[in-house]
Amino acid sequence: MYMRVAAAALLVASACRPEKQYPPAPAMPPQPSFVTLVNSTLARMHQRYSAARRIEEAIIWGDLATAQAEAGQLALLAEPSALPEWQPYFDRVRDAARELEASGVIASAARRSAELGAACADCHAAIGGRPVFDTILPPPTGDSVDAQMRAHGWGAARMWEGLIAPENARWEEGAGALVLSPITISEVEQTRLSDNMVSVRNAMGEHVEKIRAYASKAMTPLTQRERVDLYGEMLVTCASCHALVRDVDLARQ
Numbered sequence: 001m002y003m004r005v006a007a008a009a010l011l012v013a014s015a016c017r018p019e020k021q022y023p024p025a026p027a028m029p030p031q032p033s034f035v036t037l038v039n040s041t042l043a044r045m046h047q048r049y050s051a052a053r054r055i056e057e058a059i060i061w062g063d064l065a066t067a068q069a070e071a072g073q074l075a076l077l078a079e080p081s082a083l084p085e086w087q088p089y090f091d092r093v094r095d096a097a098r099e100l101e102a103s104g105v106i107a108s109a110a111r112r113s114a115e116l117g118a119a120c121a122d123c124h125a126a127i128g129g130r131p132v133f134d135t136i137l138p139p140p141t142g143d144s145v146d147a148q149m150r151a152h153g154w155g156a157a158r159m160w161e162g163l164i165a166p167e168n169a170r171w172e173e174g175a176g177a178l179v180l181s182p183i184t185i186s187e188v189e190q191t192r193l194s195d196n197m198v199s200v201r202n203a204m205g206e207h208v209e210k211i212r213a214y215a216s217k218a219m220t221p222l223t224q225r226e227r228v229d230l231y232g233e234m235l236v237t238c239a240s241c242h243a244l245v246r247d248v249d250l251a252r253q
């Protein structure tokens with residue numbers, strides 16, 4: 001009993017002893033919150049992921065070297081400061097980019113770019129980070145190949161966004177534009193191609209049919225896996241026709 005009172009008195013005494021005065025601690029620099037840190041990692045990462053879109057455009061135009069170079073850059077990206085649970089998704093993006101870089105021909109690069117998109121989509125679906133894309137109005141319509149092709153470029157870009165988000169409405173918006181915007185090689189173009197180029201014309205006709213078929217199929221209910229495959233094959237067709245066009249142009253020079 002006595003001991004306990006003494007201990008209590010001692011406690012009180014020490015509590016009352018004047019505190020030694022320390023100089024005020026220097027002000028801490030503001031610490032980024034967890035959310036800010038996560039968002040800035042994402043923003044930095046996505047700035048570099050914009051290469052994925054440039055890869056698409058290079059492939060559509062049949063530019064394998066540019067697609068490979070951009071993919072090589074993507075494959076080098078590391079995000080050590082990202083959350084550990086995100087790492088498997090980064091790894092998938094890197095692996096897909098590495099495979100794309102190793103593509104020997106444009107057709108396999110086209111298919112692998114669709115796989116790259118699938119890797120992006122997996123993370124968006126898994127962590128609920130659905131990208132929101134700006135609204136981009138379709139280009140003015142017209143009968144010229146240029147106008148039609150700008151419409152095709154627009155449609156393919158929306159399909160890509162629909163694929164990586166993944167988002168049905170965006171995908172269907174793009175596919176719908178491709179269904180509605182036929183590729184008519186004009187009389188003038190046809191005459192230009194006509195000398196000994198019947199086979200080229202026929203091949204172009206087949207490519208046109210294929211694009212239309214892919215776009216129509218894209219409008220039907222498909223799984224994400226089926227969309228990835230379809231998108232890859234469609235890009236192969238865009239690239240094949242452009243390669244043909246380029247060969248014809250070169251042959252004329």
Ligand code: HEC
Binds near residue numbers: 042121
């Ligand atoms: C580790 C997970 C992860 C991976 C991998 C990933 N993303 Fe994202 N992405 C997100 C999250 C989360 C958001 C939403 C961020 C927000 O709310 O601002 C997002 C948003 C976006 C956006 C919307 C605009 C922006 O810049 O924020 C685009 C575009 C995008 N991602 C593209 C891609 C592409 C292309 C790839 C593949 C090369 C990819 N992402 C891979 C998690 C990921």
Ligand code: HEC
Binds near residue numbers: 060211239245
């Ligand atoms: C039947 C052949 C053919 C097919 C299939 C084809 N294109 Fe084209 N594309 C052309 C021709 C011809 C040009 C004009 C080339 C030139 O200007 O020398 C062109 C040009 C383009 C351009 C540049 C247009 C501009 O002036 O800015 C884009 C973008 C484009 N195509 C996108 C696509 C996409 C995307 C696909 C697949 C969905 C596709 N094309 C399928 C024949 C085709």
